[in-house]
Amino acid sequence: MSEPTQLSAMSLEDAIRERRSVRGFEDRPVDPQTLRSIFELAQRAPSNCNIQPWRVFVASDGACRHLRKRLVEAVTKGTPPNPDFSYPGKFEQPYRNHQVDCAVALYNEMGIERNDKAGRFRAMLRNFEFFDAPHIAFIGMNKSFGETVALDVGIYLQTLMLTMTAHGISSCAQGSMRSYPDIVREEFDVSDDIHILVGLSFGYEDSEAPANRTRIDRADVGENVIFKDE
Numbered sequence: 421m422s423e424p425t426q427l428s429a430m431s432l433e434d435a436i437r438e439r440r441s442v443r444g445f446e447d448r449p450v451d452p453q454t455l456r457s458i459f460e461l462a463q464r465a466p467s468n469c470n471i472q473p474w475r476v477f478v479a480s481d482g483a484c485r486h487l488r489k490r491l492v493e494a495v496t497k498g499t500p501p502n503p504d505f506s507y508p509g510k511f512e513q514p515y516r517n518h519q520v521d522c523a524v525a526l527y528n529e530m531g532i533e534r535n536d537k538a539g540r541f542r543a544m545l546r547n548f549e550f551f552d553a554p555h556i557a558f559i560g561m562n563k564s565f566g567e568t569v570a571l572d573v574g575i576y577l578q579t580l581m582l583t584m585t586a587h588g589i590s591s592c593a594q595g596s597m598r599s600y601p602d603i604v605r606e607e608f609d610v611s612d613d614i615h616i617l618v619g620l621s622f623g624y625e626d627s628e629a630p631a632n633r634t635r636i637d638r639a640d641v642g643e644n645v646i647f648k649d650e
């Protein structure tokens with residue numbers, strides 16, 4: 421069992437390097453005080469004109485179990501997803517290679533073969549089980565905001581994940597949590613004005629979970645960044 425790390429003991433570089441997507445959690449909740457201080461610190465995320473557009477809905481305990489049940493039911497019944505935001509259906513190179521490499525790395529650790537449809541469905545369903553996490557956060561913003569404001573929410577998401585890492589808490593960002601926003605709005609009694617961008621399962625890592633052996637590399641910086649002097 422991993423114990424919470426002292427927040428001040430971890431450098432920013434360590435937190436950035438140590439954070440990774442965890443897809444298997446212990447059945448052990450984060451204590452409410454720590455939970456609150458993490459979300460308080462993440463409020464320091466910057467945003468354009470400081471509008472702080474993120475709207476965050478955190479389910480723990482019975483609320484988390486109830487949402488898990490409703491979402492798993494929706495998927496297993498074959499309810500068509502109804503996301504507020506679309507995602508590109510297909511990526512061209514070089515993005516496609518990165519996408520495939522990431523899926524292959526995860527499926528290899530989970531022992532899922534390329535043509536194992538049932539295995540892949542099971543892996544997909546793990547998202548909606550929140551990978552057994554004791555907490556799930558849904559993060560959204562006002563429906564009238566476009567991608568420029570979504571940028572602020574993305575910055576918030578990483579600030580939140582790094583804050584969790586520094587507290588010894590693991591997480592997995594989940595675009596898949598966009599699938600059934602109506603269920604989220606209903607459970608949190610949120611108006612239709614709030615659209616859901618992403619979910620974040622979090623808690624203490626189950627270090628025995630095969631999926632958690634996955635390590636995802638990054639491209640050389642030259643693929644993404646151009647440095648120009650003259």
Ligand SMILES: Cc1cc2nc3c(=O)[nH]c(=O)nc-3n(C[C@H](O)[C@H](O)[C@H](O)COP(=O)(O)O)c2cc1C
Pocket residue numbers: 439440441442443522547592593594595596597618635636
């Ligand atoms: C916005 C966002 C959405 C993501 N959605 C999912 C998801 O639905 N399911 C999942 O298992 N991983 C999801 N991931 C995790 C990515 O696959 C992961 O961040 C990437 O492969 C890099 O691996 P790492 O986080 O371990 O460094 C998401 C990550 C981000 C940032």
